[in-house]
Amino acid sequence: xxxxxxxxxxxxxxxxxxxxxxxxxxxxxxxxxxxxxxxxxxxxxxxxxxxxxxxxxxxxxxxxxxxxxxxxxxxxxxxxxxxxxxxxxxxxxxxxxxxxxxxxxxxxxxxxxxxxxxxxxxxxxxxxxxxxxxxxxxxxxxxxxxxxxxxxxxxxxxxxxxxxxxxxxxxxxxxxxxxxxxxxxxxxxxxxxxxxxxxxxxxxxxxxxxxxxxxxxxxxxxxxxxxxxxxxxxxxxxxxxxxxxxxxxxxxxxxxxxxxxxxxxxxxxxxxxxxxxxxxxxxxxxxxxxxxxxxxxxxxxxxxxxxxxxxxxxxxxxxxxxxxx
Numbered sequence: 001x002x003x004x005x006x007x008x009x010x011x012x013x014x015x016x017x018x019x020x021x022x023x024x025x026x027x028x029x030x031x032x033x034x035x036x037x038x039x040x041x042x043x044x045x046x047x048x049x050x051x052x053x054x055x056x057x058x059x060x061x062x063x064x065x066x067x068x069x070x071x072x073x074x075x076x077x078x079x080x081x082x083x084x085x086x087x088x089x090x091x092x093x094x095x096x097x098x099x100x101x102x103x104x105x106x107x108x109x110x111x112x113x114x115x116x117x118x119x120x121x122x123x124x125x126x127x128x129x130x131x132x133x134x135x136x137x138x139x140x141x142x143x144x145x146x147x148x149x150x151x152x153x154x155x156x157x158x159x160x161x162x163x164x165x166x167x168x169x170x171x172x173x174x175x176x177x178x179x180x181x182x183x184x185x186x187x188x189x190x191x192x193x194x195x196x197x198x199x200x201x202x203x204x205x206x207x208x209x210x211x212x213x214x215x216x217x218x219x220x221x222x223x224x225x226x227x228x229x230x231x232x233x234x235x236x237x238x239x240x241x242x243x244x245x246x247x248x249x250x251x252x253x254x255x256x257x258x259x260x261x262x263x264x265x266x267x268x269x270x271x272x273x274x275x276x277x278x279x280x281x282x283x284x285x286x287x288x289x290x291x292x293x294x295x296x297x298x299x300x301x302x303x304x305x306x307x308x309x310x311x312x313x314x315x316x317x318x319x320x321x322x323x324x325x
Contacts, residue, residue, distance in 0.1 A: 005143075006127075010042060013042070015044060015127075016047070017046075017047040017127070017129070018036060018039075018131065019129065020131050024132065027174040032131050034167070035162070036048065045071055055259070059214075063170050064170070076121045077118070078117075078119040079102060079118055081117075086106045089107050090105040125138070127141065127144075128143070133146070153185055154178060155190075158171060168198075169201075172194065176207055219263070222248065222264065225247040226268065230272060232275065236277070237275050238277040241278070241281070243280070244282075245285065258303055261290075278293075279291055289305060290307070290313075291303070
């Protein structure tokens with residue numbers, strides 16, 4: 001197991017890069033923060049990619065450490081001189097406001113600049129940990145570990161690594177988000193973890209209050225407008241919801257980002273009779289149409305687009321569903 005792999009290296013001291021995917025979920029950030037605190041207490045150098053979004057920092061400010069800053073990334077520059085060409089006698093440097101100049105004195109004058117080899121290597125992480133992240137844009141690491149939710153929640157896997165060395169509210173908040181307040185993924189393991197975190201001092205009432213703050217009047221209005229434009233396509237076993245640019249404006253929403261659409265999608269699935277697929281289509285400020293496709297089978301929410309119109313998006317996605325069914 002990947003958690004056991006981490007256990008073998010945690011007593012060492014080094015550097016770790018903690019990665020979440022481009023379409024990360026809120027709980028991915030919270031579990032990453034739990035790991036960050038764990039490694040920080042071990043004296044490791046920690047890099048977060050991408051850094052924690054400001055909206056999540058603000059929402060969970062009472063349990064997140066917002067003072068973390070990524071250390072400056074460094075590179076190793078090597079100047080290599082072949083021994084059979086260069087006979088180095090002395091090495092020094094000069095520095096001014098613009099340049100640092102290496103001064104290498106050699107014996108003989110037969111070498112040219114094409115004989116000099118220059119290597120630039122980025123900083124090497126001792127460990128790269130990808131959290132629910134299938135894509136890997138980094139190749140400068142000694143050890144790679146992937147943590148994903150499967151038969152266990154991600155929160156359970158993180159706890160297997162950290163034990164009690166983690167703020168209980170932080171991991172409990174992640175567990176509530178992963179299980180949708182214990183409506184999904186309810187297993188003996190997830191319930192045991194919840195019980196243990198409560199015994200460590202996790203405050204469920206506080207966490208529920210933080211989550212409920214998202215349900216503002218504007219969110220209620222855009223959810224209502226979306227539900228009014230939701231319909232069933234029985235032949236394709238799918239529900240379809242449409243949100244126009246005007247709907248966002250009427251609800252007082254200036255920036256309709258993907259996280260908002262995911263929240264809307266989550267609420268729709270809880271309210272209306274479920275179908276294997278839910279497609280939410282929305283219009284951005286530039287009149288482009290995007291779609292988020294949520295499937296029961298994979299429990300994934302894939303964003304696709306852009307399309308020129310709702311009609312184009314609907315036709316193309318329907319054709320894809322026809323090929324699948």
